[in-house]
Amino acid sequence: MTAWIVNPFDNLPLEGNRPQRYWLLARAFARAGHDVTLWTSDFSHARKAKRVLRGLDGGERKLGRRGTRWSSGETPDFRVVLVETPAYRANIGLRRIWSHRVFARRWRELAGGEPPPDVLVTSLPPLALGQAAGAARAARTFWIVDVMDAWPETFERIVPRALLAPLRGVAKRIYCGADAVTAVAERYVELARTYGATCPTRVFHHGIERVDAAPAPVRTDRAFRLAYAGNMGASYDLATVVEAVKGLDGVALDLAGSGPDEAALRARAAGCARIRFHGYLGDRALREMLAACDAAVIPMFDASCVGVPYKIADYAAAGLPILNTLHGETARLLADYGAGVSYPAGDAAALRRAVAAWCACVRTPAWERLRDGARRLAAAFDAHEVYGGYVAWVEGLCAKRV
Numbered sequence: 001m002t003a004w005i006v007n008p009f010d011n012l013p014l015e016g017n018r019p020q021r022y023w024l025l026a027r028a029f030a031r032a033g034h035d036v037t038l039w040t041s042d043f044s045h046a047r048k049a050k051r052v053l054r055g056l057d058g059g060e061r062k063l064g065r066r067g068t069r070w071s072s073g074e075t076p077d078f079r080v081v082l083v084e085t086p087a088y089r090a091n092i093g094l095r096r097i098w099s100h101r102v103f104a105r106r107w108r109e110l111a112g113g114e115p116p117p118d119v120l121v122t123s124l125p126p127l128a129l130g131q132a133a134g135a136a137r138a139a140r141t142f143w144i145v146d147v148m149d150a151w152p153e154t155f156e157r158i159v160p161r162a163l164l165a166p167l168r169g170v171a172k173r174i175y176c177g178a179d180a181v182t183a184v185a186e187r188y189v190e191l192a193r194t195y196g197a198t199c200p201t202r203v204f205h206h207g208i209e210r211v212d213a214a215p216a217p218v219r220t221d222r223a224f225r226l227a228y229a230g231n232m233g234a235s236y237d238l239a240t241v242v243e244a245v246k247g248l249d250g251v252a253l254d255l256a257g258s259g260p261d262e263a264a265l266r267a268r269a270a271g272c273a274r275i276r277f278h279g280y281l282g283d284r285a286l287r288e289m290l291a292a293c294d295a296a297v298i299p300m301f302d303a304s305c306v307g308v309p310y311k312i313a314d315y316a317a318a319g320l321p322i323l324n325t326l327h328g329e330t331a332r333l334l335a336d337y338g339a340g341v342s343y344p345a346g347d348a349a350a351l352r353r354a355v356a357a358w359c360a361c362v363r364t365p366a367w368e369r370l371r372d373g374a375r376r377l378a379a380a381f382d383a384h385e386v387y388g389g390y391v392a393w394v395e396g397l398c399a400k401r402v
Contacts, residue, residue: 007123008041028387036078100126130174185307207386227293232259290318316378338373
């Protein structure tokens with residue numbers, strides 16, 4: 001069986017990052033004996049720059065040519081195709097939307113020169129990719145829409161609902177045209193059904209590779225260290241976290257990542273040496289930062305429509321208890337595994353109380369139970385189980401179709 005997996009966003013291992021969802025899914029299909037192509041962008045969404053891939057020809061290679069191909073280096077192997085894509089600086093903006101449209105158009109042009117696959121997995125977002133896939137796929141191709149985020153719903157906090165109506169029409173055609181819908185959270189599967197999807201649906205959480213935790217560094221301070229890793233944008237209530245930490249003696253905050261709100265957050269944190277901004281970190285550096293921390297925070301506005309974010313798996317893999325603002329599935333996972341607690345977004349006092357309670361129980365049996373809960377939660381995101389199950393489910397659906 002031939003399988004194509006298309007997503008412009010994920011980091012690639014040859015960039016010095018831990019492999020993410022679509023690389024791991026491509027590998028799972030390849031290990032099951034299928035002929036796999038991973039289509040992605042030559043532009044790094046995380047770094048906001050053209051990808052620089054290490055380990056090729058003994059050095060670094062910037063790949064910006066349209067349709068550059070190379071083997072993954074995995075055993076068994078799969079093919080990777082980089083599609084030349086325009087750059088953008090902001091996660092929310094017209095230039096990003098235009099970049100998505102160019103990626104989708106160029107992918108469709110390149111794909112049109114090859115025999116159609118048996119299975120096509122496209123990520124959502126971007127909506128433009130779903131449009132292109134729906135228009136171009138062959139009748140014999142089994143098309144799966146994999147939902148990573150709720151578009152256009154995630155923009156409702158910053159865009160009037162009336163202006164999103166045309167995009168909802170696009171989303172409806174994508175969901176109703178797919179042969180199956182998968183998602184990283186139950187919330188997104190329910191959304192697909194509200195749009196009228198009647199095809200098979202299933203949740204497959206983010207899977208991460210199990211790696212040895214970075215050794216905990218020798219601590220020269222006694223601060224209780226909170227970690228945050230990810231985007232610093234409108235969906236994230238980081239201002240409340242900064243304010244809470246500023247009001248707690250003996251508590252520090254380490255932030256990895258960047259985004260449009262970073263400058264405002266730095267200004268808000270000015271004068272507080274306990275708050276450190278690390279910028280974008282590769283996989284190893286991020287694991288080292290997390291190993292130096294005691295707990296982590298997921299401070300998202302619930303209106304952001306996020307179901308289960310990537311960062312919960314990274315935090316859990318580091319054995320960090322988690323402070324969370326999201327309702328629904330993320331809150332249930334933390335409660336079921338005893339891996340963290342939830343507090344209301346925007347409530348700095350509630351966050352301070354939660355952190356103070358944890359500070360008081362560090363190095364007690366109660367604290368070790370929290371850390372054990374985080375480690376058990378990490379096992380639920382094991383890449384082998386998640387993506388092996390994904391491939392087996394798709395194989396079963398395709399067998400019924402024959």
